[in-house]
Amino acid sequence: MSLILYELCGADTARPFSPYAWRARMALKHKGLDFETRAKPFTQIASIAPEVGKTVPILVDGDRTICDSWAIAVHLEETYPDRPSLFGGPGGMAAAKLIESWVNASVSALIVRMIVKDIWDLLAPEDQAYFRPPREQRFGMSLEEVQEGREKRLSDLATALLPLHLMLKTQPFIGGDSPLQSDYMLFGTLQWARITSSFQLLEPGSPVAEWRERCLDLFDGYARAIPAA
Amino acid sequence: MSLILYELCGADTARPFSPYAWRARMALKHKGLDFETRAKPFTQIASIAPEVGKTVPILVDGDRTICDSWAIAVHLEETYPDRPSLFGGPGGMAAAKLIESWVNASVSALIVRMIVKDIWDLLAPEDQAYFRPPREQRFGMSLEEVQEGREKRLSDLATALLPLHLMLKTQPFIGGDSPLQSDYMLFGTLQWARITSSFQLLEPGSPVAEWRERCLDLFDGYARAIPAA
Numbered sequence: 001m002s003l004i005l006y007e008l009c010g011a012d013t014a015r016p017f018s019p020y021a022w023r024a025r026m027a028l029k030h031k032g033l034d035f036e037t038r039a040k041p042f043t044q045i046a047s048i049a050p051e052v053g054k055t056v057p058i059l060v061d062g063d064r065t066i067c068d069s070w071a072i073a074v075h076l077e078e079t080y081p082d083r084p085s086l087f088g089g090p091g092g093m094a095a096a097k098l099i100e101s102w103v104n105a106s107v108s109a110l111i112v113r114m115i116v117k118d119i120w121d122l123l124a125p126e127d128q129a130y131f132r133p134p135r136e137q138r139f140g141m142s143l144e145e146v147q148e149g150r151e152k153r154l155s156d157l158a159t160a161l162l163p164l165h166l167m168l169k170t171q172p173f174i175g176g177d178s179p180l181q182s183d184y185m186l187f188g189t190l191q192w193a194r195i196t197s198s199f200q201l202l203e204p205g206s207p208v209a210e211w212r213e214r215c216l217d218l219f220d221g222y223a224r225a226i227p228a229a
Numbered sequence: 230m231s232l233i234l235y236e237l238c239g240a241d242t243a244r245p246f247s248p249y250a251w252r253a254r255m256a257l258k259h260k261g262l263d264f265e266t267r268a269k270p271f272t273q274i275a276s277i278a279p280e281v282g283k284t285v286p287i288l289v290d291g292d293r294t295i296c297d298s299w300a301i302a303v304h305l306e307e308t309y310p311d312r313p314s315l316f317g318g319p320g321g322m323a324a325a326k327l328i329e330s331w332v333n334a335s336v337s338a339l340i341v342r343m344i345v346k347d348i349w350d351l352l353a354p355e356d357q358a359y360f361r362p363p364r365e366q367r368f369g370m371s372l373e374e375v376q377e378g379r380e381k382r383l384s385d386l387a388t389a390l391l392p393l394h395l396m397l398k399t400q401p402f403i404g405g406d407s408p409l410q411s412d413y414m415l416f417g418t419l420q421w422a423r424i425t426s427s428f429q430l431l432e433p434g435s436p437v438a439e440w441r442e443r444c445l446d447l448f449d450g451y452a453r454a455i456p457a458a
Contacts, residue, residue, distance in 0.1 A: 088320020094405030095324035101395035102331060166330035176323030 003028065006048045006058040009039035010122030010196075015226060017119070017195040019108065022188035022223070023069040024057040027181060029219040031076050031083045042127040069188075070100060073181050086181040099174065099182040106160045108189045111201065114150040114157075117143040118197035118229070150199060157201060161208050168207040172214060179218065187215040191223055198229045232257065235277045235287040238268035239351030239425075244455060246348070246424040248337065250286040251417035251452070252298040256410060257288075258448040260305050260312045271356040298417075299329060302410050315410040328403065328411040335389045337418045340430065343379040343386075346372040347426035347458070379428060386430060390437050397436040401443060408447065416444040420452055427458045 005028065007021035016022075016039045028035045038048075046054040053067025059075070066075045077086050077093070087093035120131055120143055132143060139146045158165075164186070167174065174182040190212050193201055202209035216224040234257065236250035245251075245268045257264045267277075275283040282296025288304070295304045306315050306322070316322035349360055349372055361372060368375045387394075393415070396403070403411040419441050422430055431438035445453040 085320065088323065089318020091314070091317020091321020091404060091409055091411075092324055093320070094317065094400060094409070095321055095328060095403060095411055097399055098392055098396045098403050098411070099324060099327060102392035105391040105395055106335070106389075160335075162334040163327055163330035166334055167327045170326055171323060174324060174327050176319060180320055180323070182320075182324055182327070 002060075002062060003033055003035035004060040005035050005037045006045075006056055006060075007037055007039050008045065008056045009041060010119070010127065011041075011124040012122070013039045015122070015195055017122075017192050018056050019188040019192035020055070020069040021057040022191045023181070023184045024059060024072045026184035026187065026215075026218070026223070027069075027073045027076055027086055028059075029222055030086055030179070030181075030184070031080050033076070033080065033083070041124055043130050069185075070097075088175060088180050092175075092180060092182070096180070096182045096185070100185050102163075103185045103189055107157070107186065110153065110157050110160055111189060111193050113139075113146050114153065114199055114201065115147070115193050115197040117147040118199065122196055154201070158203075164211065165207050168211055172211070179215065183211075183215060187212065187223070190215075194228045195226055196229055231289075231291060232262055232264035233289040234264050234266045235274075235285055235289075236266055236268050237274065237285045238270060239348070239356065240270075240353040241351070242268045244351070244424055246351075246421050247285050248417040248421035249284070249298040251420045252410070252413045253286040253288060253301045255413035255416065255444075255447070255452070256298075256302045256305055256315055258451055259315055259408070259410075259413070260309050262305070262309065262312070270353055272359050298414075299326075317404060317409050321404075321409060321411070325409070325411045325414070329414050331392075332414045332418055336386070336415065339382065339386050339389055340418060340422050342368075342375050343382065343428055343430065344376070344422050344426040346376040347428065351425060383430070387432075393440065394436050397440055401440070408444065412440075412444060416441065416452070419444075423457045424455055425458055 005021065005024055007016040008018035009016050016037065040048060045056055049058050049065050049067065052058065052065045055067065057069055057072060059066045059072045061075065061079065066072050073086050087096055116135060120128055123131055136142055171177065173179040190201070202212060234250065234253055236245040237247035238245045245266065269277060274285055278287050278294050278296065281287065281294045284296065286298055286301060288295045288301045290304065290308065295301050302315050316325055345364060349357055352360055365371055400406065402408040403415070419430070431441060
């Protein structure tokens with residue numbers, strides 16, 4: 001058995017930061033699988049496995065190559081059914097699709113506007129040149145302007161995270177008593193921000209911040225091993 | 230076996246509209262159970278089963294009385310395990326807690342501001358007198374002012390529902406190929422609005438509107454049998 005996870009980094013290959021690759025990293029740890037990682041900068045992602053996909057994460061599992069964090073989680077669930085479940089049954093897998101969309105559309109969309117310039121700062125020059133123009137076109141302004149005034153948008157983020165805040169009154173993880181893939185989806189986004197930016201998104205001691213701490217503690221502090229920016 | 234569901238109505242007892250009671254109604258239909266309903270106006274809710282709870286829905290199942298739509302769904306799942314599952318396993322039940330909070334905090338909180346005066350219009354005089362003051366105090370303005378300009382807030386609602394819009398690209402229900410309690414949670418909120426207000430919340434033909442149509446079709450058009458306002 002040989003598992004290799006391709007992911008994304010800036011100039012420092014020891015600080016992989018793709019939110020989607022973190023979902024796959026945590027899924028592999030959840031399954032208790034041994035795996036190697038290969039971190040690549042933006043300009044090398046498209047050539048990892050162009051016949052399969054042009055985004056990370058990409059997982060090579062023996063003779064299979066899988067692109068996309070959702071497809072990877074499903075692959076792991078189906079291929080390693082005797083190991084701990086990532087979804088807790090068919091209802092959990094279906095609900096995880098809504099939760100994935102919630103993280104992407106309602107949470108990540110706010111966070112990217114708070115950290116996108118900090119991400120650019122971490123890239124090697126040729127990746128900086130690749131990264132900036134399409135994003136400035138999408139946002140309609142410079143990366144510096146996108147990030148400007150981010151403090152004022154923290155209340156929007158707290159509002160977006162209110163569903164989790166409320167849920168945490170009754171259970172410690174989205175998965176219930178212990179985490180599932182749905183936790184890793186949101187955690188991946190927060191880990192992306194934690195590694196790339198020193199901007200504090202969560203109020204220390206708040207229920208959501210405490211949940212993130214519990215995720216950082218998982219698998220002997222696996223995700224915490226990469227220090228915060 | 231005798232099941233009685235207590236719910237909420239305005240002056241017309243044939244138009245029960247509590248979003249939470251609709252969650253319980255759909256859960257009972259999902260389980261294929263026969264039940265009777267008793268619709269009560271706001272001023273009579275607290276005396277239905279004061280020792281158990283002062284909100285609807287309240288379910289009387291033989292010698293047990295259960296208050297709260299979540300507790301009712303869990304009760305039905307545990308009491309009638311041989312009938313179709315409401316959660317699709319433990320992961321689905323856990324995820325449903327997050328989805329419940331998402332519906333309440335991110336969706337219902339917007340919708341109430343678009344229909345609260347329309348709800349008041351449906352109440353008998355003594356319930357109108359009960360309903361208005363605490364809500365006007367909470368909103369800090371008259372019910373008429375709360376609803377004012379609601380057309381401009383439809384885009385906020387579409388943004389809040391974007392996670393579902395995106396999820397529907399890959400599956401027809403939050404439960405996957407068929408609905409689960411998590412669908413009924415959001416559906417209950419939209420049914421509340423459909424019964425109490427003629428204000429159109431969803432763009433006809435949009436993926437979310439089509440999903441609502443599918444929910445209205447369930448159980449031989451059970452929820453559609455009550456005409457829209």
